[in-house]
Amino acid sequence: MKGIIFPLEGKNSSNSGTKNQNGSKMTKSSNPFDIIVVGAGPGGAGAAIHARQNGYSVCLIEKEKMNLSGRYKACGGAIDWKMVEVLSYPEEKIERVINTLELHHFDGESYSKKGTGAVVWRSVFDKYLTEKAVERGAKCKENEPLLTIKKQDHLYEISTTKGRYQAKYVLAADGVSSPTLRKLKWPRFVKEDLIMTVTEEIRLNKQKIEHDLGKNSLHLFFSIKGLSHLGYGWLFPKNQHLTVGWGNQLIRVKNATKEFNALLNLPMVRTCLKNSTIERIKGHLIPVGIRPQIWNENVYAIGDAGGFVDPISGKGIPYAIQSGQIAINTIKQCENKDLLDNQGQYYEETLDKTFLQILRKKKNARDRIYQNDQTLKQFLALWEKYRSSEIVRRGLI
Numbered sequence: 001m002k003g004i005i006f007p008l009e010g011k012n013s014s015n016s017g018t019k020n021q022n023g024s025k026m027t028k029s030s031n032p033f034d035i036i037v038v039g040a041g042p043g044g045a046g047a048a049i050h051a052r053q054n055g056y057s058v059c060l061i062e063k064e065k066m067n068l069s070g071r072y073k074a075c076g077g078a079i080d081w082k083m084v085e086v087l088s089y090p091e092e093k094i095e096r097v098i099n100t101l102e103l104h105h106f107d108g109e110s111y112s113k114k115g116t117g118a119v120v121w122r123s124v125f126d127k128y129l130t131e132k133a134v135e136r137g138a139k140c141k142e143n144e145p146l147l148t149i150k151k152q153d154h155l156y157e158i159s160t161t162k163g164r165y166q167a168k169y170v171l172a173a174d175g176v177s178s179p180t181l182r183k184l185k186w187p188r189f190v191k192e193d194l195i196m197t198v199t200e201e202i203r204l205n206k207q208k209i210e211h212d213l214g215k216n217s218l219h220l221f222f223s224i225k226g227l228s229h230l231g232y233g234w235l236f237p238k239n240q241h242l243t244v245g246w247g248n249q250l251i252r253v254k255n256a257t258k259e260f261n262a263l264l265n266l267p268m269v270r271t272c273l274k275n276s277t278i279e280r281i282k283g284h285l286i287p288v289g290i291r292p293q294i295w296n297e298n299v300y301a302i303g304d305a306g307g308f309v310d311p312i313s314g315k316g317i318p319y320a321i322q323s324g325q326i327a328i329n330t331i332k333q334c335e336n337k338d339l340l341d342n343q344g345q346y347y348e349e350t351l352d353k354t355f356l357q358i359l360r361k362k363k364n365a366r367d368r369i370y371q372n373d374q375t376l377k378q379f380l381a382l383w384e385k386y387r388s389s390e391i392v393r394r395g396l397i
């Protein structure tokens, strides 16, 4: 996995001394932090770890409580096995090990893609990363939504429901609707780049999951009769749960419930969901195009806030982590070379080289793939054999 660079064995070794300390009860920070990260998803928590590994003082502000019942993120939770290894993600926190991606076309054809991965609960995964950041000296302010952000002289001041914090740099890692960037009046995503999703978390007997879906398989459903023009439906089995999801381009969605029900009514899905219990249902947006602005005056857009998501698969966790790390590296490089005015250019160029270029190409490829059933099936047959980035890079579609 190109770009993920922190090994998570042991504690921080490069510089564990916090430059500035903030007490948890103070309402105004007397000593500003170097960096405030807003949002403790994979982008924010990963950035906080990397910032500490590079000796920066960090305040990680999260609106939700980070306990397992408090914070829910609608997500399939599928990650590559390489990520499990690089993050030293404990196997006991994995819900299911995966080795096959079953790609079903509505008219009955299916394709089987091999590759090892894991399915995790995001509450568990994000908490793990946040704890690693705290172990390395980041201050975590959970259950404290950002309310305001303003710049005074050379510092940003952020107020939350509980306090006020200052820092020279701000990383907006607060998701697709980023309150930080909204308050700073940054340009929004273009509507065509937003995918509307619906997720249901279903409690289901483990044996039934394995009987109906196989022990180690994820299932994707394409071309659900006229209803998922630029997207697909999915069944992601966890241990005793099944995550059922559907996504389509927001501007095309007429009736999300009806369209989601079309997925639930597919024979395979209906059989699998028999006698199950719905525990949660949630809508969420996925940004599949880059925000028109991703840096300005020491503020960085990270992960979903920047629109760093694979437009074909909807995969965003690795890009969130990588963009957080690239932002920290940018700060460090530009400080070392006394080139702070070049941060925006450096950030964008490094993102470009690491993954943005290929994500942009994938967006064009996606439109070709979803032209009609024939092009879609052609892609599914190729995807069975190659990584989607390889298909796009080699111009196979």
Ligand SMILES: Cc1cc2nc3c(=O)[nH]c(=O)nc-3n(C[C@H](O)[C@H](O)[C@H](O)COP(=O)(O)OP(=O)(O)OC[C@H]3O[C@@H](n4cnc5c(N)ncnc54)[C@H](O)[C@@H]3O)c2cc1C
Binding pocket: 038, 039, 040, 041, 042, 043, 044, 061, 062, 063, 064, 073, 074, 075, 076, 077, 078, 079, 144, 145, 146, 147, 173, 174, 175, 176, 179, 180, 197, 198, 199, 245, 284, 285, 286, 302, 303, 304, 305, 309, 314, 315, 316, 317, 318, 320
């Ligand atoms: C239905 C669905 C399924 C998906 N499945 C997969 C998958 O299987 N694999 C994959 O790789 N990607 C998947 N993705 C994409 C992935 O979830 C995102 O790309 C990823 O979560 C982005 O991480 P992030 O850290 O940028 O943002 P987020 O994970 O959205 O984290 C943002 C954080 O900011 C916090 N926050 C928001 N507002 C405030 C505020 N005012 N103050 C403080 N904190 C705030 C939130 O509580 C949250 O913790 C899926 C997305 C969806 C919607």
